Amino acid sequence: MVSVTKAEGDLPSLPAARRDPTLVDVARQAGVSVSTAGRVLRDGGWPVDPLLRERVRETALQLGYVPNVLARTLRSGGTALVGLVAGNMLDPYYGEIAEAVTRHAEAAHPMLAMVCNMQRDPLLELKYCRQLWEHRVAGLILAGGGFDQVTHRTQLAVIIEQMKKSGVVVTLLSPRDLDAPQFCVDNRLVGEMAAAELIRHGHRRVGIAIGRVQNLVRRQRLEAMVATFDAAGVRHTILEPTEPSAPETAVSDLLAANRDITGLVASTHMISMGIINEVLRVGLAVPRDISVVAIGNAKLLEWSTPRLTHIDLNLEACGRAALDFIAARASGAPQAAQTAILPRLITGDSVIAPDR
Amino acid sequence: MVSVTKAEGDLPSLPAARRDPTLVDVARQAGVSVSTAGRVLRDGGWPVDPLLRERVRETALQLGYVPNVLARTLRSGGTALVGLVAGNMLDPYYGEIAEAVTRHAEAAHPMLAMVCNMQRDPLLELKYCRQLWEHRVAGLILAGGGFDQVTHRTQLAVIIEQMKKSGVVVTLLSPRDLDAPQFCVDNRLVGEMAAAELIRHGHRRVGIAIGRVQNLVRRQRLEAMVATFDAAGVRHTILEPTEPSAPETAVSDLLAANRDITGLVASTHMISMGIINEVLRVGLAVPRDISVVAIGNAKLLEWSTPRLTHIDLNLEACGRAALDFIAARASGAPQAAQTAILPRLITGDSVIAPDR
DNA sequence: TTCCACTGAGACAACGTTATCTTGTCTGAG
DNA sequence: CTCAGACAAGATAACGTTGTCTCAGTGGAA
Numbered sequence: 087m088v089s090v091t092k093a094e095g096d097l098p099s100l101p102a103a104r105r106d107p108t109l110v111d112v113a114r115q116a117g118v119s120v121s122t123a124g125r126v127l128r129d130g131g132w133p134v135d136p137l138l139r140e141r142v143r144e145t146a147l148q149l150g151y152v153p154n155v156l157a158r159t160l161r162s163g164g165t166a167l168v169g170l171v172a173g174n175m176l177d178p179y180y181g182e183i184a185e186a187v188t189r190h191a192e193a194a195h196p197m198l199a200m201v202c203n204m205q206r207d208p209l210l211e212l213k214y215c216r217q218l219w220e221h222r223v224a225g226l227i228l229a230g231g232g233f234d235q236v237t238h239r240t241q242l243a244v245i246i247e248q249m250k251k252s253g254v255v256v257t258l259l260s261p262r263d264l265d266a267p268q269f270c271v272d273n274r275l276v277g278e279m280a281a282a283e284l285i286r287h288g289h290r291r292v293g294i295a296i297g298r299v300q301n302l303v304r305r306q307r308l309e310a311m312v313a314t315f316d317a318a319g320v321r322h323t324i325l326e327p328t329e330p331s332a333p334e335t336a337v338s339d340l341l342a343a344n345r346d347i348t349g350l351v352a353s354t355h356m357i358s359m360g361i362i363n364e365v366l367r368v369g370l371a372v373p374r375d376i377s378v379v380a381i382g383n384a385k386l387l388e389w390s391t392p393r394l395t396h397i398d399l400n401l402e403a404c405g406r407a408a409l410d411f412i413a414a415r416a417s418g419a420p421q422a423a424q425t426a427i428l429p430r431l432i433t434g435d436s437v438i439a440p441d442r
Numbered sequence: 443m444v445s446v447t448k449a450e451g452d453l454p455s456l457p458a459a460r461r462d463p464t465l466v467d468v469a470r471q472a473g474v475s476v477s478t479a480g481r482v483l484r485d486g487g488w489p490v491d492p493l494l495r496e497r498v499r500e501t502a503l504q505l506g507y508v509p510n511v512l513a514r515t516l517r518s519g520g521t522a523l524v525g526l527v528a529g530n531m532l533d534p535y536y537g538e539i540a541e542a543v544t545r546h547a548e549a550a551h552p553m554l555a556m557v558c559n560m561q562r563d564p565l566l567e568l569k570y571c572r573q574l575w576e577h578r579v580a581g582l583i584l585a586g587g588g589f590d591q592v593t594h595r596t597q598l599a600v601i602i603e604q605m606k607k608s609g610v611v612v613t614l615l616s617p618r619d620l621d622a623p624q625f626c627v628d629n630r631l632v633g634e635m636a637a638a639e640l641i642r643h644g645h646r647r648v649g650i651a652i653g654r655v656q657n658l659v660r661r662q663r664l665e666a667m668v669a670t671f672d673a674a675g676v677r678h679t680i681l682e683p684t685e686p687s688a689p690e691t692a693v694s695d696l697l698a699a700n701r702d703i704t705g706l707v708a709s710t711h712m713i714s715m716g717i718i719n720e721v722l723r724v725g726l727a728v729p730r731d732i733s734v735v736a737i738g739n740a741k742l743l744e745w746s747t748p749r750l751t752h753i754d755l756n757l758e759a760c761g762r763a764a765l766d767f768i769a770a771r772a773s774g775a776p777q778a779a780q781t782a783i784l785p786r787l788i789t790g791d792s793v794i795a796p797d798r
Numbered sequence: 799t800t801c802c803a804c805t806g807a808g809a810c811a812a813c814g815t816t817a818t819c820t821t822g823t824c825t826g827a828g
Numbered sequence: 829c830t831c832a833g834a835c836a837a838g839a840t841a842a843c844g845t846t847g848t849c850t851c852a853g854t855g856g857a858a
Binding site (some may be wrong): 106122135150151152154159174175176178181182184185189192198199200201202203210213215217219220221222226246251252253352359363369390391438 | 472508509510512513515516530533534537540541544545548554555556557558559566569572573575576577578591604607608630712715719739747758774787
């Protein structure tokens with residue numbers, strides 16, 4: 087196998103024996119002590135002779151010194167890492183979260199976000215939590231959906247609990263049955279707003295495309311919508327399986343069975359896209375024949391044709407809030423204030439008054 | 443919810459003084475030496491008395507021991523981290539790359555990918571490279587676009603060079619003027635395939651929506667398309683500014699000025715979406731009035747209406763290849779073989795024979 | 799002049815691992 | 829019976845940084 091038996095003295099052959107210049111090297115080269123070199127190269131603020139300071143800086147630059155964050159972290163205890171476990175990077179929903187978190191981490195805090203991709207796999211979620219923990223992240227942001235089987239949920243709850251005990255600040259970006267602060271909009275409010283938008287335009291017979299109601303988020307939205315429609319005396323039909331994978335039958339069935347429906351709420355941007363396609367496919371047009379209110383985030387919704395009216399989940403605010411919370415908590419603040427994050431109605435061209 | 447307030451020992455006031463159980467603790471508790479504990483808790487393979495082994499394992503579990511990757515890495519030199527600098531997480535293009543890289547890192551190698559989001563900002567790209575370097579990543583995957591101003595390119599080239607010298611395996615996921623192995627499809631081939639698809643269906647007058655031809659990728663695609671169309675005697679019109687931000691005028695202008703155009707190539711999935719919207723807006727339909735071939739990756743293209751025929755860039759293969767290369771190189775292989783990655787024609791419903 | 803507070807720089811230990819060296823025990827051959 | 833050789837476990841020294849302690853020099857006040 088390894089033919090090169092470290093013949094160090096002479097030829098460091100292949101991968102060039104990774105050996106970066108270290109603080110000791112800089113210090114020696116500059117003729118100062120390691121402490122002094124460290125003090126200079128650290129953020130400064132210390133009283134060091136300007137002459138020495140300059141000399142050290144010069145030497146470091148010349149040697150191509152790059153501080154070793156690992157050693158620094160090991161010694162000083164605190165990490166500047168934040169872990170983000172996202173559900174699925176292909177989904178712009180998580181893309182927006184990742185964008186918000188990484189951007190805010192970079193801009194507002196001296197932190198680096200590690201984005202992990204759980205691929206909708208609860209096992210992988212556990213694994214990433216563990217790995218991030220091993221990397222001693224200061225905080226953890228869980229943004230995966232709640233695809234929780236009971237056993238996974240338990241395991242996750244256990245590891246979360248341990249991490250918290252170990253000092254990691256754990257946060258959630260969607261409502262889940264886990265004991266950690268949540269940063270997300272009120273999904274009941276989201277449901278209300280979506281329903282209200284159709285009601286406001288005078289729709290009396292509507293459909294609700296909710297997807298599989300297996301997680302908390304969708305259940306909350308659904309309940310709020312139903313309640314809102316009921317309160318307004320609007321007839322509503324619930325449409326269950328409508329993931330973009332195979333939405334064909336669902337919308338067709340709905341529309342076939344309820345020809346008088348004039349409006350639809352799509353509770354996910356993925357579902358929205360499926361619906362629009364399907365509505366087009368069966369020869370109807372949005373919003374001429376049927377109005378659509380979507381729930382989601384993605385800027386992609388605005389690029390669709392027509393521009394979809396939707397309830398924006400304000401994911402950016404959620405991500406920022408979670409990060410701020412972590413930063414505050416990690417720096418010793420007793421408890422950061424949790425301000426409310428409100429969903430926003432983004433008016434597009436997909437809702438008009440019904441003509442029947 | 444969970445009403446259990448951590449009323450543990452006495453009063454561990456604020457952030458509970460992060461103090462995780464360490465190997466030393468485990469060893470002491472289990473009554474063995476640190477070396478032995480370490481040997482057991484490391485992947486094993488060492489000859490350790492089964493009794494002790496079990497005892498150590500038990501103790502570690504009971505104490506909630508979590509190995510400190512930082513210390514491990516610091517001591518053993520090699521990292522299992524790979525840095526990915528992506529252009530923009532909102533863009534599903536980079537989403538697919540991130541997905542491929544993180545998934546492959548997790549599945550095929552014992553590595554963890556750190557995804558960074560350069561937000562199309564060259565300065566940020568530099569910053570992230572530096573930060574990843576400080577974290578002593580084993581490899582770096584640059585997937586940002588080439589938004590390079592000259593000064594930034596130079597700075598980037600310098601830091602890349604230093605990183606390489608320091609032992610970091612640097613790779614590129616799009617053609618850029620940097621000295622590092624590239625893992626991406628041949629964009630000339632992509633252009634050819636896109637053009638060929640329209641030609642194959644009999645189109646004789648086509649438009650090329652290429653966006654701003656400021657980077658290498660688009661230039662290569664454009665040249666190949668032009669050459670292919672020319673060779674087939676197909677009349678082509680180049681359409682420059684067509685980002686989704688404000689594509690309104692461009693397509694309209696094109697279509698107004700060239701009413702006889704029967705086919706379009708959109709050289710980006712973002713552009714594709716803009717085009718489709720615009721074509722619809724001016725009252726035409728795809729593919730009835732105009733056929734569209736897109737270039738891109740996103741599965742989103744398949745969810746559009748109609749399903750877009752497109753040249754898939756095989757980003758997954760690119761990401762995997764880059765990662766494999768890094769892993770091979772990091773583990774001392776002299777030079778990993780670079781296999782060709784081929785684009786794929788995904789046939790949708792957006793191209794038919796022209797009716798005029 | 800003496801003493802103390804103060805300043806700036808060096809010495810040194812420690813963070814939690816792992817690699818290497820050393821020690822001790824046991825087997826079996828000479 | 830002794831000693832080489834194998835084997836398992838303990839001891840120890842790093843890895844590169846930072847926090848703390850020490851120390852030498854300086855200036856001012858008693």
